[in-house]
Amino acid sequence: xxxxxxxLPPSSPCLAPFSGSLLFSSLQQTCSNGCLLPTSFPPSPASxxxxxxxxxxxxxxxxxxxxxxxxxxxxxxxxSPPSVPDQDDLTCLSWLHQRGNLLPLQPLPKMAPxxxxxxxxxxxxxxxxxxxxxxxxxxxxxxxxxxxPDKRLPVKGIYEWIMNNFPYYKMASGGxxxxxxxxxxLSKSFCRIQKDKNQSVGKGSLWCVCPEYRPALLEVLxxxxxxxxxxxxxxxxxxxxxxxxxxxxPAFSENPPCPLTLDHExxxxxxxxxxxxxxxxxxxxxxxxxxxxxxxxxxLPGDTELDLETVEIxxxxxxxxxAAGSLLDLAGSx
DNA sequence: CATACCATAAACAGCG
DNA sequence: ACGCTGTTTATGGTAT
Numbered sequence: 426x427x428x429x430x431x432x433l434p435p436s437s438p439c440l441a442p443f444s445g446s447l448l449f450s451s452l453q454q455t456c457s458n459g460c461l462l463p464t465s466f467p468p469s470p471a472s473x474x475x476x477x478x479x480x481x482x483x484x485x486x487x488x489x490x491x492x493x494x495x496x497x498x499x500x501x502x503x504x505s506p507p508s509v510p511d512q513d514d515l516t517c518l519s520w521l522h523q524r525g526n527l528l529p530l531q532p533l534p535k536m537a538p539x540x541x542x543x544x545x546x547x548x549x550x551x552x553x554x555x556x557x558x559x560x561x562x563x564x565x566x567x568x569x570x571x572x573x574p575d576k577r578l579p580v581k582g583i584y585e586w587i588m589n590n591f592p593y594y595k596m597a598s599g600g601x602x603x604x605x606x607x608x609x610x611l612s613k614s615f616c617r618i619q620k621d622k623n624q625s626v627g628k629g630s631l632w633c634v635c636p637e638y639r640p641a642l643l644e645v646l647x648x649x650x651x652x653x654x655x656x657x658x659x660x661x662x663x664x665x666x667x668x669x670x671x672x673x674x675p676a677f678s679e680n681p682p683c684p685l686t687l688d689h690e691x692x693x694x695x696x697x698x699x700x701x702x703x704x705x706x707x708x709x710x711x712x713x714x715x716x717x718x719x720x721x722x723x724x725l726p727g728d729t730e731l732d733l734e735t736v737e738i739x740x741x742x743x744x745x746x747x748a749a750g751s752l753l754d755l756a757g758s759x
Numbered sequence: 760c761a762t763a764c765c766a767t768a769a770a771c772a773g774c775g
Numbered sequence: 776a777c778g779c780t781g782t783t784t785a786t787g788g789t790a791t
Contacts, residue, residue, distance in 0.1 A: 603769085609780095
């Protein structure tokens with residue numbers, strides 16, 4: 426695999442004269458609890474023209490992000506499906522069981538031409554469907570419990586969730602169940618809830634995640650997931666990880682992680698105009714680009730990365746929205 | 760090298 | 776009696 430640095434071709438899309446401020450403003454929204462969120466990562470299809478939405482949906486290498494799944498800001502509500510319950514923090518995992526599945530490691534949808542896709546193939550053979558998931562038992566248990574409607578599960582429910590989502594454990598011998606129980610007992614992260622005496626359904630207890638250990642579990646989960654999904658790296662640092670989940674489809678485990686390494690970074694001088702003075706992007710007068718196996722990614726404030734095609738689409742969309750807003754303003758004033 | 764973390768195995772007790 | 780659940784101990788591998 427060739428890792429030699431590449432210089433940007435003169436016609437590289439990253440040098441398109443996009444407006445930094447426009448781009449930046451189109452990418453961020455403020456959550457009601459103060460956090461800055463990308464407006465759309467990619468943008469909500471509802472806010473885009475059908476063609477643009479389809480284009481982004483099918484092309485973005487980043488996970489599809491629905492901010493409403495973790496925030497309750499007004500701006501966010503405008504993007505959210507009505508059925509999504511509000512959450513009070515950014516660490517909620519409600520997005521997980523909206524999809525009926527959790528954090529499957531899955532290749533990101535690619536928009537690259539086949540020739541480029543071929544270059545993404547790892548040099549070593551990928552693990553098969555029966556390969557062991559990278560998550561620790563603590564993470565598996567955590568995901569299982571978080572994915573349950575009541576945030577509590579009996580041991581048997583944890584077994585079933587793991588088997589349903591990671592076919593490896595369907596094939597594996599029973600020792601892993603022992604490990605699950607061992608983890609539940611030993612780990613302070615999980616606590617046992619005695620079943621109501623009136624509930625004579627089954628035996629054993631319900632298990633839940635101890636709230637004080639939840640952030641740590643989440644962090645471990647993010648790190649594990651990010652490690653196997655470099656595109657999501659910076660994204661995971663600030664928001665829950667909305668992944669293109671599989672809704673019960675175990676196919677993700679047949680599509681194992683495709684780790685990409687950062688080839689090199691590059692700072693590209695950008696044209697500075699007066700209206701970009703307040704733009705955080707323009708402060709340094711440089712655009713930071715990361716290269717993952719020849720794919721260029723623009724580094725946005727907050728270390729978020731966007732592939733350049735998405736940047737262009739967002740820019741076009743933002744410009745279209747701005748133009749539409751101007752027209753509406755004119756219509757309103759007229 | 761020490762330490763922490765994790766996976767795995769096994770023994771055992773309690774319960775339905 | 777049997778199987779499941781929960782606890783505990785032991786051991787080995789791996790990463791830091």
